[in-house]
Amino acid sequence: MSSLSANNIFSPLEPESFTDESKTVIDFIADYYRNIxxxxxxxxxxxxxxxxxxxxxxxxxxxxxxxxxKDVTDSILPGLTHWQSPNFFAYFQANASTAGxxxxxxxxxxxxxxxxxxxxxxxxxxxxxxxxxMGKMLKLPSSFLFCGTGGGVLHxxxxxxxxxxLATARDKALEKLGVCEYITKLVVYxxxxxxxxxxxxxxLVGIPSSNFRALTTSVSTxxxxxxxxxxxxxxxxxxxxxxxxYLCATVGTTGSGAVDPLQxxxxxxxxxxxxxxxxxxxxGSACVCPEFRHYLDGVELADSISMNAHKWFLTNMDxxxxxxxxxxxxxxxxxxxxxxxxxxxxxxxxxxxxKDWQIAxxxxxxxxxxxxxxxxxxxxxxxxxIRSDIEMAKRFEALVREDKRFEMMATxxxxxxxxxxxxxxxxxxxxxxxxxxxxxxxxGKAFMSHTVLSGVYVIRCxxxxxLTEDRHVNELWKLIQEKAQFLLLE
Amino acid sequence: MSSLSANNIFSPLEPESFTDESKTVIDFIADYYRNIxxxxxxxxxxxxxxxxxxxxxxxxxxxxxxxxxKDVTDSILPGLTHWQSPNFFAYFQANASTAGxxxxxxxxxxxxxxxxxxxxxxxxxxxxxxxxxMGKMLKLPSSFLFCGTGGGVLHxxxxxxxxxxLATARDKALEKLGVCEYITKLVVYxxxxxxxxxxxxxxLVGIPSSNFRALTTSVSTxxxxxxxxxxxxxxxxxxxxxxxxYLCATVGTTGSGAVDPLQxxxxxxxxxxxxxxxxxxxxGSACVCPEFRHYLDGVELADSISMNAHKWFLTNMDxxxxxxxxxxxxxxxxxxxxxxxxxxxxxxxxxxxxKDWQIAxxxxxxxxxxxxxxxxxxxxxxxxxIRSDIEMAKRFEALVREDKRFEMMATxxxxxxxxxxxxxxxxxxxxxxxxxxxxxxxxGKAFMSHTVLSGVYVIRCxxxxxLTEDRHVNELWKLIQEKAQFLLLE
Numbered sequence: 001m002s003s004l005s006a007n008n009i010f011s012p013l014e015p016e017s018f019t020d021e022s023k024t025v026i027d028f029i030a031d032y033y034r035n036i037x038x039x040x041x042x043x044x045x046x047x048x049x050x051x052x053x054x055x056x057x058x059x060x061x062x063x064x065x066x067x068x069x070k071d072v073t074d075s076i077l078p079g080l081t082h083w084q085s086p087n088f089f090a091y092f093q094a095n096a097s098t099a100g101x102x103x104x105x106x107x108x109x110x111x112x113x114x115x116x117x118x119x120x121x122x123x124x125x126x127x128x129x130x131x132x133x134m135g136k137m138l139k140l141p142s143s144f145l146f147c148g149t150g151g152g153v154l155h156x157x158x159x160x161x162x163x164x165x166l167a168t169a170r171d172k173a174l175e176k177l178g179v180c181e182y183i184t185k186l187v188v189y190x191x192x193x194x195x196x197x198x199x200x201x202x203x204l205v206g207i208p209s210s211n212f213r214a215l216t217t218s219v220s221t222x223x224x225x226x227x228x229x230x231x232x233x234x235x236x237x238x239x240x241x242x243x244x245x246y247l248c249a250t251v252g253t254t255g256s257g258a259v260d261p262l263q264x265x266x267x268x269x270x271x272x273x274x275x276x277x278x279x280x281x282x283x284g285s286a287c288v289c290p291e292f293r294h295y296l297d298g299v300e301l302a303d304s305i306s307m308n309a310h311k312w313f314l315t316n317m318d319x320x321x322x323x324x325x326x327x328x329x330x331x332x333x334x335x336x337x338x339x340x341x342x343x344x345x346x347x348x349x350x351x352x353x354x355k356d357w358q359i360a361x362x363x364x365x366x367x368x369x370x371x372x373x374x375x376x377x378x379x380x381x382x383x384x385x386i387r388s389d390i391e392m393a394k395r396f397e398a399l400v401r402e403d404k405r406f407e408m409m410a411t412x413x414x415x416x417x418x419x420x421x422x423x424x425x426x427x428x429x430x431x432x433x434x435x436x437x438x439x440x441x442x443x444g445k446a447f448m449s450h451t452v453l454s455g456v457y458v459i460r461c462x463x464x465x466x467l468t469e470d471r472h473v474n475e476l477w478k479l480i481q482e483k484a485q486f487l488l489l490e
Numbered sequence: 491m492s493s494l495s496a497n498n499i500f501s502p503l504e505p506e507s508f509t510d511e512s513k514t515v516i517d518f519i520a521d522y523y524r525n526i527x528x529x530x531x532x533x534x535x536x537x538x539x540x541x542x543x544x545x546x547x548x549x550x551x552x553x554x555x556x557x558x559x560k561d562v563t564d565s566i567l568p569g570l571t572h573w574q575s576p577n578f579f580a581y582f583q584a585n586a587s588t589a590g591x592x593x594x595x596x597x598x599x600x601x602x603x604x605x606x607x608x609x610x611x612x613x614x615x616x617x618x619x620x621x622x623x624m625g626k627m628l629k630l631p632s633s634f635l636f637c638g639t640g641g642g643v644l645h646x647x648x649x650x651x652x653x654x655x656l657a658t659a660r661d662k663a664l665e666k667l668g669v670c671e672y673i674t675k676l677v678v679y680x681x682x683x684x685x686x687x688x689x690x691x692x693x694l695v696g697i698p699s700s701n702f703r704a705l706t707t708s709v710s711t712x713x714x715x716x717x718x719x720x721x722x723x724x725x726x727x728x729x730x731x732x733x734x735x736y737l738c739a740t741v742g743t744t745g746s747g748a749v750d751p752l753q754x755x756x757x758x759x760x761x762x763x764x765x766x767x768x769x770x771x772x773x774g775s776a777c778v779c780p781e782f783r784h785y786l787d788g789v790e791l792a793d794s795i796s797m798n799a800h801k802w803f804l805t806n807m808d809x810x811x812x813x814x815x816x817x818x819x820x821x822x823x824x825x826x827x828x829x830x831x832x833x834x835x836x837x838x839x840x841x842x843x844x845k846d847w848q849i850a851x852x853x854x855x856x857x858x859x860x861x862x863x864x865x866x867x868x869x870x871x872x873x874x875x876i877r878s879d880i881e882m883a884k885r886f887e888a889l890v891r892e893d894k895r896f897e898m899m900a901t902x903x904x905x906x907x908x909x910x911x912x913x914x915x916x917x918x919x920x921x922x923x924x925x926x927x928x929x930x931x932x933x934g935k936a937f938m939s940h941t942v943l944s945g946v947y948v949i950r951c952x953x954x955x956x957l958t959e960d961r962h963v964n965e966l967w968k969l970i971q972e973k974a975q976f977l978l979l980e
Contacts, residue, residue: 012587013956015520026512029599030505047840050615058623062868079612096601097502104598109519111586122569125540133548157850196828206696338686350537360647378552452829
């Protein structure tokens with residue numbers, strides 16, 4: 001058995017075989033990148049395909065890496081949707097990089113669990129340092145940084161960041177109200193374009209679904225949240241005896257890349273004493289470029305802001321940055337006394353225990369990954385990366401505009417283009433464009449997704465996979481035109 | 491700049507440099523394992539040490555991997571608590587393995603985001619298959635498996651698993667009660683030895699802290715949760731007009747490795763219609779061995795059970811297995827309609843969309859890691875791994891018992907030994923043993939942690955780091971004796 005060394009002692013972390021086998025997997029992954037364009041972007045498999053290929057129970061004896069990698073090649077790769085393919089244009093990209101991968105390897109290799117300072121001081125301290133780095137790159141006010149009066153933490157996802165800040169806002173409100181039953185009176189506000197995980201997070205922390213306001217957006221405000229609507233909804237709720245709690249604004253909505261007006265929304269939040277969170281999951285990355293930074297104007301009015309480095313910042317999954325103005329409030333809500341965690345560093349009040357800034361106790365050393373991504377690229381290359389994606393999206397937009405059979409469906413701000421094939425009759429638009437997406441996706445040559453904006457079915461082309469180059473965008477457009485031509489002839 | 495290739499195109503995921511640089515990091519990590527015993531187990535650094543060594547802002551230009559690795563060596567490694575050290579005996583181990591690392595590499599390299607079936611069918615299907623494998627290894631009833639009527643999912647942490655099942659139980663109860671204000675009447679039950687994240691999870695989902703029952707345990711029940719106390723607490727709460735909701739039992743408590751009586755607790759939960767969750771985070775792994783499986787007797791009465799493969803199952807962070815009897819209930823609570831997620835596979839009702847089984851939308855392909863861990867070791871080696879750790883703990887226990895200056899403080903069931911240096915006077919026990927731990931830990935030669943059982947300060951020696959061998963246990967004991975001798979002479 002390969003896991004038993006020569007002297008028959010089971011040694012699952014022996015440095016020689018660790019090195020050999022790890023390098024085999026490195027070569028495997030490099031080959032995958034080399035050949036990635038040969039796979040259909042979306043795996044052409046049927047539900048249940050894999051259970052027909054794999055045993056129903058675990059093996060009793062060890063299997064070799066060769067056998068396992070053969071199964072990855074034969075059974076796993078054909079069933080993947082290849083997010084790293086240069087022809088992946090769906091959802092938002094999850095752009096990997098060598099730097100992100102190196103960071104993941106170190107994180108996984110060191111495998112420390114930095115739940116509090118003492119359990120790995122470097123893990124905590126590097127996270128604080130890198131969160132300040134990232135915050136400064138985004139020109140966040142110092143009220144969000146450790147070098148000022150706030151601080152940042154790495155979560156796995158925006159939903160987690162929202163759960164934690166919502167629970168904090170909730171606990172603060174209930175403490176002030178003094179009646180825990182009032183949890184059912186708390187109301188949260190967002191737009192119908194806000195990511196659906198916000199509603200999920202609100203439900204998770206016990207806000208009744210009936211107290212979730214998804215305010216309608218329209219083409220007239222470019223699908224951004226209208227401050228007037230927010231104010232009216234708050235006033236209505238107050239009149240009904242409800243308690244406005246939390247307002248979530250988005251910089252770069254999932255549907256169309258819309259940007260909510262932070263300044264005006266922030267002023268309303270301040271006026272009515274709501275927690276104001278900014279979800280910059282997607283477009284936050286772009287704000288490291290001076291020419292896009294204005295999308296964050298008004299951030300100084302927020303209580304918290306999050307962005308996903310794992311979307312567009314060359315950081316392999318997962319890595320969500322959350323900054324908060326008053327970390328003490330977060331800690332008040334999320335810390336629970338535990339004897340086993342007691343230690344003199346914590347009691348000295350001079351250290352951060354990140355377990356009290358997140359849901360779980362356990363945490364990976366993700367800061368290492370973001371730190372390496374930033375250092376290995378440098379701000380200059382990271383800006384170049386954002387700009388080149390946006391340039392490709394601009395070119396794609398121009399191609400759409402040039403072809404009169406198509407139309408743009410939302411203002412393009414970043415690297416997401418929302419368009420559709422013009423239907424002959426409006427009520428055919430949804431079916432026609434659904435068919436167009438299906439035709440593109442089932443070709444295996446590209447993968448896109450859709451949304452609905454003000455009731456209209458829209459194709460989303462999100463540009464930004466790490467390996468995407470001009471030629472892929474050209475090929476995509478040719479493919480779309482070809483499939484559209486076929487549909488229009490039907 | 492190293493990230494720019496010869497023709498001056500920025501290519502952050504270019505296969506040749508990916509291969510070279512990744513292999514450099516592999517060698518770095520292998521060297522770390524080779525030299526791991528030369529580091530003090532707990533980094534000897536002071537709060538704030540790292541900010542004095544690193545720049546306050548991100549670099550504008552890219553830096554080389556060599557520079558970065560030099561900083562890891564000079565600044566990060568000295569500030570780590572080395573969880574992979576064979577002399578790490580604190581908390582519970584997070585045991586890494588080559589297999590777990592290979593799985594992490596593939597997960598990070600493929601970097602797919604399998605939030606629903608369509609977004610990477612293989613990711614979803616492999617997870618379902620491996621959850622059934624793992625469930626069968628634990629001899630879970632088929633009511634928890636996909637091949638039966640239940641199913642499993644990989645979370646990042648127990649806290650997440652508990653948040654999701656608690657929210658599900660809460661929503662089901664509130665729907666039945668028909669009054670959302672009754673959220674403040676819901677009560678959850680556990681013991682004072684239940685992991686503190688259970689209380690945190692309850693708080694997160696909106697259960698008032700006053701409705702959290704941490705029932706006292708004592709040495710008479712070996713620190714396990716007494717069914718009589720649970721029944722009495724439930725009866726009391728019902729009399730007070732409260733609504734018992736959820737009971738959490740533990741197999742292998744963090745404090746002392748105690749096992750709650752599942753059968754009797756499960757019967758009470760069934761009688762009063764509480765959700766019954768089993769937290770087998772630590773000792774679940776041991777239950778793959780036939781001789782320890784009896785600790786799970788009664789699991790058939792549970793609604794959900796979780797265990798952390800990242801603790802004692804050679805799976806690098808993070809990997810928490812959650813099985814649930816009625817996945818539909820989980821999905822009812824955690825799914826939110828989103829147009830962007832709509833697809834025909836989901837609408838056919840023949841696939842699993844794991845986004846509705848967890849908090850976040852995003853998810854890593856963790857199943858690959860657990861699958862490789864199981865295949866590369868095989869059940870035989872995994873059992874051997876558990877047994878050899880338990881054998882070492884038995885030997886350590888024997889050493890404690892042989893030395894009359896020490897005493898065992900709880901029954902040892904798995905690989906956790908709770909003991910203390912006998913104080914001359916009972917009221918000196920806490921200080922004496924605190925000093926003993928400090929002396930051991932500050933030597934840098936080993937790292938242990940403590941707990942308090944029924945008011946008594948106890949030293950925990952958790953054996954199970956992957957690299958720990960008999961000689962390390964012998965050295966630890968010698969070190970403890972030496973430090974104790976010194977303290978007793980003071």
